[in-house]
Amino acid sequence: MGKEIIKKIKELKEKGEIIPATYDSVFKCIIQDEDLKDFVAYIISNIDGRIIDIDDMIFVNTESTKNTIFDKVNVSDIIIEIDSNKINLEMNKKDSKKLRNRNKAHFYDEALKTINVTYRIGEEKYFEQINFDNIFIKDELISIYKRVNIKSLEEDEDEKNLIKYRVNMANVYKKYYTDGKELTRFEKGVGILSFKKIKDLRKLAKGDNMLMKVVKKLEDLCENPDMIKLIDDEKAMEFGHKQDIKEAEKKAHKSGFDEGEASEKVKTAKRMLKDNFDIEAVEKYTGLSKKEIKELK
Numbered sequence: 001m002g003k004e005i006i007k008k009i010k011e012l013k014e015k016g017e018i019i020p021a022t023y024d025s026v027f028k029c030i031i032q033d034e035d036l037k038d039f040v041a042y043i044i045s046n047i048d049g050r051i052i053d054i055d056d057m058i059f060v061n062t063e064s065t066k067n068t069i070f071d072k073v074n075v076s077d078i079i080i081e082i083d084s085n086k087i088n089l090e091m092n093k094k095d096s097k098k099l100r101n102r103n104k105a106h107f108y109d110e111a112l113k114t115i116n117v118t119y120r121i122g123e124e125k126y127f128e129q130i131n132f133d134n135i136f137i138k139d140e141l142i143s144i145y146k147r148v149n150i151k152s153l154e155e156d157e158d159e160k161n162l163i164k165y166r167v168n169m170a171n172v173y174k175k176y177y178t179d180g181k182e183l184t185r186f187e188k189g190v191g192i193l194s195f196k197k198i199k200d201l202r203k204l205a206k207g208d209n210m211l212m213k214v215v216k217k218l219e220d221l222c223e224n225p226d227m228i229k230l231i232d233d234e235k236a237m238e239f240g241h242k243q244d245i246k247e248a249e250k251k252a253h254k255s256g257f258d259e260g261e262a263s264e265k266v267k268t269a270k271r272m273l274k275d276n277f278d279i280e281a282v283e284k285y286t287g288l289s290k291k292e293i294k295e296l297k
Helices: 003-015 024-031 034-048 097-121 169-178 185-192 198-205 209-221 225-240 243-255 259-274 279-286 290-296
Strands: 058-060 078-082 085-092 127-133 142-145 162-168
Touching (some): 024 034, 024 078, 024 085, 024 209, 024 225, 034 085, 034 127, 034 185, 127 169, 185 198, 185 209, 225 279, 279 290
Parallel strands (some): 085 127
Antiparallel strands (some): 058 078
16 A cells, blocks of 8 residues: 555544544445445434335445545435335535435435326335435534425425425534533434544443444555545545635636646646645646655655
8 A cells, every 4th residue: 555545544543533424425325334334324314214124224325426526516425225115324524505405306306206206106105215424514404404395384285295305513513522512322312423532432332333343444444545545535525525626727718828727737736736636636726747746745
């Protein structure tokens, strides 16, 4: 494995941290792990109140339209099918208009499919989207969204089985770290999906075999070079959407490569190097050569 990867694995150990499941790559590894199905069923059941048999859970392949980790617009994070009913799990590491629109697109796409299945087989099915939001939204840990009549506030009978949930993960963070309060078992599960300090994760999971399995999986992922590389790609993708990159591209389109654009690319490259990105990632997202990038170190 590369020197940069070894360095990052070592740094995580020295900091006593793991890569949290707020990163899509980690989230997918945790949720789709066959040995952690009991954890997934437990989390979902505590959100929607349904009793789920783990033997009935089928993970639908969401990778078919995805060529690389950067092609995320049309790809849901996780879709679980249970007897033709579907549950879409989305991890939202941060808040953005683009992310909200992506989640809405996933919701309405799968909602329409659910309505079609209901019509075709004559048996009512449900579709749920569960958003794990790593941002503070409101005091409630779980928010429920349904289609209602704005005058009578009655649920729309034709769409009563199309529901969106938002889990306020920052609520758990605040309760544990700021308020210093004891967490419920469900809150501990949510915390394990968002906390990164190993000592805190182990404390939350202590004495609970189900939660300890999840923490062990998270720790193991931090020893996996491929996972570290995927996380680097995710971070690089975020850099790729920064405004300074967009402005540089506009300048390049209008007048070709000039000193202004070069300055922006150098600034971006320096920030990426400071955040320990691989030279290949910096090269891809700035257009600078490897030689130019090495000279910036």
